Amino acid sequence: RELGLDHIRYDLHKEFIDDPREMPRLEAGIAEIREAGLDVILSPFGSARWESDPPSFDELVAEIQRETYLLVEAFEPAWVFPFFEPNGQVRVNLGGFAPVEDWMEVINETGTRVRELSNRTRVLIEVAIEPEQGLDLVRGLSEPGMAIDAIGVDLYPISAGDLDKLDPYREAATNDQLGFWISEFGVETVMSGHGGQARALSEVLVSATDGLDADGICVWALLDDTVLPSNLGIVARNEDEKEAHRVLMEAIDQIRSG
Numbered sequence: 001r002e003l004g005l006d007h008i009r010y011d012l013h014k015e016f017i018d019d020p021r022e023m024p025r026l027e028a029g030i031a032e033i034r035e036a037g038l039d040v041i042l043s044p045f046g047s048a049r050w051e052s053d054p055p056s057f058d059e060l061v062a063e064i065q066r067e068t069y070l071l072v073e074a075f076e077p078a079w080v081f082p083f084f085e086p087n088g089q090v091r092v093n094l095g096g097f098a099p100v101e102d103w104m105e106v107i108n109e110t111g112t113r114v115r116e117l118s119n120r121t122r123v124l125i126e127v128a129i130e131p132e133q134g135l136d137l138v139r140g141l142s143e144p145g146m147a148i149d150a151i152g153v154d155l156y157p158i159s160a161g162d163l164d165k166l167d168p169y170r171e172a173a174t175n176d177q178l179g180f181w182i183s184e185f186g187v188e189t190v191m192s193g194h195g196g197q198a199r200a201l202s203e204v205l206v207s208a209t210d211g212l213d214a215d216g217i218c219v220w221a222l223l224d225d226t227v228l229p230s231n232l233g234i235v236a237r238n239e240d241e242k243e244a245h246r247v248l249m250e251a252i253d254q255i256r257s258g
Contacts, residue, residue, distance in 0.1 A: 002249070003245070003249050004249065004253060005038055006039070007039050007040060007041045007079065008033055008038060008040055009042075009081075009218055010026070010040060012026075012045060013045045013048045014045070014063060015047065017070065026075075039078035040075070040078060041077060041078060041080070041081060041124075041218070043082070044071060045067075046060060050093040054093060054094055054095040055093065055094070057098050060093060060094060067082075069114070072117045076118045078121065078122065079122050079150075080114060080122075080123055080124075081124050081152070082125070083106070083107060083125060084126055086133070086137060087130050087133035087134055087137060088127075088154070089128075097132060100140050104146070108148075111146070111148045112147040114147075123148045124151070124181060125137075125141055125148055126153065126181075127141075127152065127153050128154055129155060129166070134153075135168060135172045138151055138169055138172040138173050142172065144175065144177075146175075149178060150178055150180065151178055151179070151181070152184070152218075153166065153181075153182060153184075154184035155185050156187070157204070163204060167211075170213075170214075179215035180212070181214060181217065181218070182212075182214055182216075182217040182218070183218050185217060185218065185220060186219065186221065187232070187244075188231050189231040190229060197234075197242065197243070197244045198243035198246075198247045201219065201244045201247050202251070204217070205251045219234065223235045223237070234248060
């Protein structure tokens with residue numbers, strides 16, 4: 001609440017969703033978030049075992065759809081982000097690329113069903129900024145009639161010039177009926193330091209609000225991961241706020257007041 005956020009995002013594996021001990025914890029967490037005046041974004045991730053035991057395309061689609069519909073029926077999140085990066089994380093899970101036209105059919109089917117289940121949950125599809133399929137996916141998602149509400153892209157910049165990679169994706173998102181998000185942005189503090197993380201976040205926030213006219217941005221992450229050593233959070237494991245925390249809070253305040 002102190003940061004002035006609109007949403008908190010959870011990425012959820014099958015193993016979590018199917019654990020009867022975990023779902024009540026998620027329900028309680030969502031209730032607490034909503035009591036604070038925020039809402040949630042839920043992203044179904046499929047099985048954690050997929051990276052070592054790749055599913056078929058049909059198996060992956062069926063599982064992600066199952067998780068998506070279950071989460072929408074149970075919680076009616078503000079947003080659901082299914083099929084996380086068809087040309088990124090999902091490609092890793094599959095062990096290769098699936099045709100763009102197959103993704104369009106599956107995504108449209110999924111979005112249509114979400115709309116049948118809830119009149120408040122919106123659908124965003126996130127695309128990886130990658131040479132292979134990236135722009136083609138955005139162009140396909142921009143076609144009229146797609147049952148989605150926004151297109152998102154991810155960015156983990158290593159240098160300031162990496163921010164320029166956003167421009168062609170914004171240009172490819174030609175359907176003005178859909179939102180455009182930087183749906184995942186992060187800079188680690190192990191390599192970049194706290195100052196580097198804060199500067200990069202400041203630059204992308206300026207770009208998002210001015211040049212790109214983005215409708216949303218997801219900062220990855222709120223808290224440093226307890227397993228991964230990259231330290232992408234804007235709050236350290238000991239709960240000390242990093243410089244990027246202040247930058248984000250000031251930017252949100254400026255956006256809301258402007």
